[in-house]
Amino acid sequence: MARLPPVQAVQPTKPLLRTLAGLPAERPPIWLMRQAGRYLPEYRETRARAGSFLDLCYDPELAAEVTLQPIRRFGFDAAILFADILLIPQALGQGLAFRENEGPVLDAIRGAAELTRLNPQGIHARLGPVYEAVGRIRTALPDDCTLIGFAGAPWTVATYMLEGRGSTDHAAAKTWAFGNPAALSSLLAILVEATVSYLDRQVKAGAEVLQLFDTWAGVLPEMEFRRFCVEPVRQIIARMKELHPGVPVIAFPRGAGLYLEGYAAATGADALGLDYTVPLGWARDHLWPKTVVQGNLDPRLLVTGGPALAEGVQRLLRSFGGRNHIFNLGHGIVPETPVRHVEQLVRLVKGTETSV
């Protein structure tokens, strides 16, 4: 029997993929959470043309356009699909609207019986334009720029589905967690299925890396955190590794603090996004370099700019020396961020501006 030739491991050439593969780098690759957003005049112009926020998400041409805008302007090492973590609930059949200055509003699920309203089979009909956007973006990207697909982590998505909106105390979701854990698990199982299917399609359309946003990972006691936050993320990553073993997954469990140690091992994530409260020395001692870390400049420091920004950036660069580190913010960029501060940041990280 003829033997197959040995598989030649091809080293990636794109900076983000190299760092995610643990390869050495002169500087960390850089992208910013919510880099396609309202701080950019060209985004505001495109958004106005699209109509509502959701219209923009579901318009492949315009979603691709806003995804590409920050790449053109700043030369980031990665583009992240323009979409929203709440497209999944909407695709499952839950009513969703974005009201200006108010955030998302959903038809809250009031009890376990209402879970039957969700239809996991039908999601792709609505999400087709997202996959089309992924394809358009991938085709248009510069050779060295990586395309990141994403989804919300099930716990975070569930908090919105159960509250019907953003909340500070997550009362509805926690009431399910404590009072009806089986029903919450059913909802999370639906979300795991839908998310795997959604991310699979994103990868098939051209996404090269995936990020799971778990914005509300930091609001649960330990047992509930492990059961409702970690476990669904672990399941999604395990399934994605079966489907697409070569596609790295970045997990961003915001606010997870004392749960961060062991989180990457528990979930199988290839890299761990750190919010801005994570001390750099701690991350270096307890996570890195075994875990590739991403983050974690405070977005408010990017609003402030000037010497304070330069000092913060240099501190972050020095902490990891460019190795197994993806430069990012510790949370999404905020609308009032001056464009020139982002330019300054990119120059600092790329080493074309070093003065403090």
Added chain:
Amino acid sequence: MARLPPVQAVQPTKPLLRTLAGLPAERPPIWLMRQAGRYLPEYRETRARAGSFLDLCYDPELAAEVTLQPIRRFGFDAAILFADILLIPQALGQGLAFRENEGPVLDAIRGAAELTRLNPQGIHARLGPVYEAVGRIRTALPDDCTLIGFAGAPWTVATYMLEGRGSTDHAAAKTWAFGNPAALSSLLAILVEATVSYLDRQVKAGAEVLQLFDTWAGVLPEMEFRRFCVEPVRQIIARMKELHPGVPVIAFPRGAGLYLEGYAAATGADALGLDYTVPLGWARDHLWPKTVVQGNLDPRLLVTGGPALAEGVQRLLRSFGGRNHIFNLGHGIVPETPVRHVEQLVRLVKGTETSV
């Protein structure tokens, strides 16, 4: 020269004071943050009689009444003065109102020049009724019940003074922290002075233990956390230890997560309040028993009640075995908490109900 007789160290008899002194106990003392509150029908009745929330804070008779109500009903081991952390800004001269279902509204300080509006000398004129309430409460308390005075920690109070209201991103305060740290330090210095003076008067009026609430301790990067969060608390505690060496101070840096280790040593706090996200095993291994810990049942679990509550309580009791542990919630009790669940909780902690 006649020598003074040796000072006889008198061991405290009140359960909370004994635990804070590191003495053994059969069970942890118990009190609940915001135990005087809207979940109690008698509180709602008294509150309606007083008028506004602030009217209630400044009425010594009624403030004492609502402080004592949960002691009478549940037999907690400690009463905590009924007041608000924003009385200090108001006493300093900042406009303050509480709007129903909206929380506090202050005349936000818009720049460093406006700090001169604050008048640290005049605070006691307005705060007199608070001290009178402390005296009334202390007189009326059962012999085994400890009176806790409190204040907001300067960083948290500053966030409200600069934002003008509660906020989720603390944009204004962080803008000061990054862009004008000297001005923020000036404000924090004013707050340290006012808080020391305020707490000194509370102790003189009868407070036996003090708690510093740092609700927004978990929103800053490390350097800013140490400078703007830890340092003012350290200063307050150092000053209180000079003024009243025998009065224990509990610090509650909510959300401080990865900063909790070393926090008690850095601030001089006698005990550390833990929010509900702090894993019990971690607290046992990294804080306790050297540090007396307080907490940390999720208030939403108290709303849920039933077997889930009983299990959560037993887990918490087992973790510390009654030693160097003050039983409390990991955040304030919420208005929709059924009174019978609080009764169940007290029975479980006091060992008069053990079944799960």
